Amino acid sequence: MAEKFFKLWKISGTVYREICFQSIFSLRLGAPLPQMDSDKIRKVARQVEMNMLVSKILVTIFVAVLAVMPLGYWSYFVMGLKLVEELAIVGCVSVFLASLFFLLVVLGLQTTTSLMATKAFEILSSFPISRGDVSKIALFSFLRIFDMPLITALAVFPAAFSIVVRSFFGGLAALFTVVLTEIFAMALTIGLSKLFYSRIVAGGGGSKYRTIMRFIYMLIWILPSFGIYLAMNFATQILQVLAYSLTQMSVIQTFALALVYPFSLGFTTAFATFPHKISLMHAAALAVSTFLYTALAYLGLNYTGSTIRRIGSGGVIIASKAFVRDLVIRPKSPYLGVIIKDLRVASRSPSYASILMLPALQAVIILISLGLVRIDLPMVLGFLAGISLMSLIVAPTLFSVETLASAYTRSLPLKRRTVIAAKTFLSTLTYVSCVVALAAFTLYLRREIFSAVAFGLVQAVSVTAGCMFELLLLAERFWKIELSPGNIYASLSTFVMVLIPGVVLCLTPMMVCVALGFSSALFTLTVFLAIATLELAVVAAVTNLLVKN
Amino acid sequence: MSELAVNVDGLCVMYGSFKAVDGLSFKINRGEIYGLLGPNGAGKSSTLKVLAGILEPSYGKVEIFGKPISEEIEVKKLIGYVPEESILLESLTPREFFEFIASVRGLSGEVNPRLSKLVLAFELTEYFDTPIATLSMGTKRKVSVISALLHEPPLLILDEPLIGLDARSSRILKELIVHHARKGGAVVFSTHIMEVAEKICHRVGIIHKGKLVGEGTVSELRQLIRSAEVSLEDIFLKVTQQEAGIRDLIVALEEG
Ligand SMILES: Nc1ncnc2c1ncn2[C@@H]1O[C@H](COP(=O)(O)OP(=O)(O)O)[C@@H](O)[C@H]1O
Ligand SMILES: [Mg+2]
Numbered sequence: 156m157a158e159k160f161f162k163l164w165k166i167s168g169t170v171y172r173e174i175c176f177q178s179i180f181s182l183r184l185g186a187p188l189p190q191m192d193s194d195k196i197r198k199v200a201r202q203v204e205m206n207m208l209v210s211k212i213l214v215t216i217f218v219a220v221l222a223v224m225p226l227g228y229w230s231y232f233v234m235g236l237k238l239v240e241e242l243a244i245v246g247c248v249s250v251f252l253a254s255l256f257f258l259l260v261v262l263g264l265q266t267t268t269s270l271m272a273t274k275a276f277e278i279l280s281s282f283p284i285s286r287g288d289v290s291k292i293a294l295f296s297f298l299r300i301f302d303m304p305l306i307t308a309l310a311v312f313p314a315a316f317s318i319v320v321r322s323f324f325g326g327l328a329a330l331f332t333v334v335l336t337e338i339f340a341m342a343l344t345i346g347l348s349k350l351f352y353s354r355i356v357a358g359g360g361g362s363k364y365r366t367i368m369r370f371i372y373m374l375i376w377i378l379p380s381f382g383i384y385l386a387m388n389f390a391t392q393i394l395q396v397l398a399y400s401l402t403q404m405s406v407i408q409t410f411a412l413a414l415v416y417p418f419s420l421g422f423t424t425a426f427a428t429f430p431h432k433i434s435l436m437h438a439a440a441l442a443v444s445t446f447l448y449t450a451l452a453y454l455g456l457n458y459t460g461s462t463i464r465r466i467g468s469g470g471v472i473i474a475s476k477a478f479v480r481d482l483v484i485r486p487k488s489p490y491l492g493v494i495i496k497d498l499r500v501a502s503r504s505p506s507y508a509s510i511l512m513l514p515a516l517q518a519v520i521i522l523i524s525l526g527l528v529r530i531d532l533p534m535v536l537g538f539l540a541g542i543s544l545m546s547l548i549v550a551p552t553l554f555s556v557e558t559l560a561s562a563y564t565r566s567l568p569l570k571r572r573t574v575i576a577a578k579t580f581l582s583t584l585t586y587v588s589c590v591v592a593l594a595a596f597t598l599y600l601r602r603e604i605f606s607a608v609a610f611g612l613v614q615a616v617s618v619t620a621g622c623m624f625e626l627l628l629l630a631e632r633f634w635k636i637e638l639s640p641g642n643i644y645a646s647l648s649t650f651v652m653v654l655i656p657g658v659v660l661c662l663t664p665m666m667v668c669v670a671l672g673f674s675s676a677l678f679t680l681t682v683f684l685a686i687a688t689l690e691l692a693v694v695a696a697v698t699n700l701l702v703k704n
Numbered sequence: 705m706s707e708l709a710v711n712v713d714g715l716c717v718m719y720g721s722f723k724a725v726d727g728l729s730f731k732i733n734r735g736e737i738y739g740l741l742g743p744n745g746a747g748k749s750s751t752l753k754v755l756a757g758i759l760e761p762s763y764g765k766v767e768i769f770g771k772p773i774s775e776e777i778e779v780k781k782l783i784g785y786v787p788e789e790s791i792l793l794e795s796l797t798p799r800e801f802f803e804f805i806a807s808v809r810g811l812s813g814e815v816n817p818r819l820s821k822l823v824l825a826f827e828l829t830e831y832f833d834t835p836i837a838t839l840s841m842g843t844k845r846k847v848s849v850i851s852a853l854l855h856e857p858p859l860l861i862l863d864e865p866l867i868g869l870d871a872r873s874s875r876i877l878k879e880l881i882v883h884h885a886r887k888g889g890a891v892v893f894s895t896h897i898m899e900v901a902e903k904i905c906h907r908v909g910i911i912h913k914g915k916l917v918g919e920g921t922v923s924e925l926r927q928l929i930r931s932a933e934v935s936l937e938d939i940f941l942k943v944t945q946q947e948a949g950i951r952d953l954i955v956a957l958e959e960g
């Protein structure tokens with residue numbers, strides 16, 4: 156029994172590595188590895204494994220920090236805010252559970268879509284391995300995606316909790332809530348990836364309806380990453396707000412809160428720690444909600460198991476043939492053709508889509524803080540720099556789209572200039588649309604928007620220069636040699652080497668303005684525009700000179 | 705334009721220190737169908753990738769219609785390429801993929817009647833709006849074949865084009881190849897299937913371990929072996945010096 160378990164666990168390791176490889180070279184299919192001897196290929200594969208391990212370790216450290224951090228506020232809650240201990244527990248536990256949940260989902264989504272798409276199980280099924288064992292291998296491979304963070308969360312949080320609160324039963328309850336949360340996170344991960352894979356990747360292209368559906372699913376997909384980003388940016392604020400509102404709440408409100416995940420689990424932990432301090436009504440509510448969430452976790456576990464088993468037997472991908480209206484295509488110019496293709500490809504792959512959404516995500520964070528604080532010019536510049544940086548990440552990502560199926564597309568008479576121009580336009584567009592959205596929002600808030608809009612638009616020129624320079628570097632360096640496609644983690648060092656000059660170019664005009672001081676907005680703006688335009692002109696000229704076709 | 709469609713002289717392709725194509729030279733005229741024959745790993749695909757502008761030659765001269773292969777864009781306008789593995793932009797539908805190809809090739813809406821004919825001929829209609837990722841190997845191949853034919857290129861480069869195609873489509877493709885050559889276009893394709901080469905190729909080149917070991921019309925090659933009876937397959941095995949080995953192997957296998 157144990158021997159067989161280890162055998163299957165070992166096989167799942169191979170499958171897992173294959174999945175990692177595929178997710179890093181996401182939709183890697185068709186990106187050729189030419190002019191590489193086997194040593195080099197082995198090196199690339201090893202690099203992929205290293206990258207996967209590094210990102211896993213990072214997440215694990217993250218989990219550990221998250222597990223300890225809320226407890227670090229313990230004395231602040233109890234002494235500073237004079238929050239009663241059981242409510243402090245609710246705060247700590249629910250914040251940790253929420254962050255753990257988001258983190259696991261984000262981590263999982265990076266790789267599970269590849270789990271859906273992998274052919275590994277089909278191949279395994281052709282070996283003399285029983286169907287049941289193939290399913291088990293699928294389940295193990297799935298667990299391997301999460302193993303380290305799962306175990307870390309299970310070990311660190313309950314331990315830290317029982318030490319800080321000095322309660323054994325409290326620790327036990329904490330362990331239970333972590334288990335539930337992990338199950339929820341895995342079920343959501345598997346559900347989202349399945350949805351994504353079957354509806355978006357496999358679900359037909361053409362009609363408006365499908366486009367809208369795809370967009371909605373994309374938002375669903377983005378939501379968890381958005382959540383984690385928010386949580387990271389505002390972790391301390393959220394904790395404080397939560398602690399504050401807990402002190403202000405009426406009995407009825409806390410009663411209602413005791414029913415909602417993750418607070419409900421926080422109350423459960425609090426109850427287990429201080430059983431005598433909880434009212435009978437709360438205890439009753441908790442009994443009901445704990446029972447419901449346990450049942451839900453049980454269902455989630457079943458769902459996860461059965462879905463993964465279906466992946467193991469290859470039953471997840473549902474190709475729906477779309478109704479074909481006509482056979483007419485509408486060719487555009489090469490430039491537009493590349494832009495449309497990039498938008499289509501990027502919007503259908505989670506790893507590309509999430510990066511394309513980065514500037515928007517940054518903008519939303521800024522919108523939220525706009526509602527909270529007073530803005531001045533340096534602050535506006537800071538915001539614009541933030542969005543610019545995100546757009547500078549978009550440009551190389553878009554370039555890596557070009558490596559998809561390059562074994563084929565490279566036979567097309569596509570000019571490098573066209574590619575650079577199209578991708579510069581798209582990356583700058585992600586920036587400009589965010590600035591426009593921000594401007595509209597400040598207008599709505601009746602804030603003074605001239606500086607935001609004017610500086611935002613001038614900064615667009617530097618963003619264009621930065622993106623174009625990045626793309627020039629990539630096109631010069633990687634047109635002939637292949638850039639590993641898919642997500643940016645695969646070639647982090649290259650990515651950084653390209654990003655740094657881009658960032659320098661993009662932020663120089665702004666830095667000069669800061670150095671000049673802000674005595675006259677108009678003067679600053681003029682200098683800003685002059686430097687940015689000069690930069691863009693130089694980059695365009697160099698591109699023109701170096702890239703002949 | 706030059707009468708020669710393809711002129712390859714002393715082509716070498718290296719993968720690291722491994723020489724996959726070793727001093728290959730051949731010419732293809734307009735209106736000619738040239739078959740590249742060779743066992744697995746002979747270097748056929750590598751050669752065709754160089755012609756299609758996907759791989760850079762390590763050494764050697766390659767000209768397409770008199771233009772050096774380094775004039776990338778100009779050369780690529782003249783060719784249609786069907787890769788060995790039909791790995792396309794998987795998340796697009798055939799409609800979107802054709803639209804992209806047509807845009808990059810600078811075609812206008814006038815391409816539509818031709819596209820419709822090709823799609824109907826290869827029975828691709830029902831998959832026109834289904835993501836390529838979910839299509840079967842053969843259907844994907846049809847997509848890549850249609851993309852290669854869309855702009856009526858003067859030179860067709862086909863890497864094992866018949867693999868995975870059903871009987872009807874493979875018949876249509878063969879007819880299209882012959883028709884294409886009759887109109888003055890040139891075709892080069894690699895294949896394992898001897899009968900196909902024998903039937904439709906004007907000339908064949910046999911390549912083995914990256915070197916050309918035999919070239920000529922099928923009847924010329926027969927003379928080379930000095931027997932009217934032999935099939936192309938026999939010639940193939942003879943010039944690649946696999947014949948003796950195979951006989952021994954079969955004998956050994958039969959003896960169990
Ligand atoms: N990307 C690559 N890296 C290293 N070796 C390769 C690569 N592609 C092909 N080869 C090797 O080059 C040789 C010729 O391959 P190929 O041109 O595909 O042959 P064919 O198409 O005739 O079967 C083979 O030995 C193959 O293993
Ligand atoms: Mg081949």
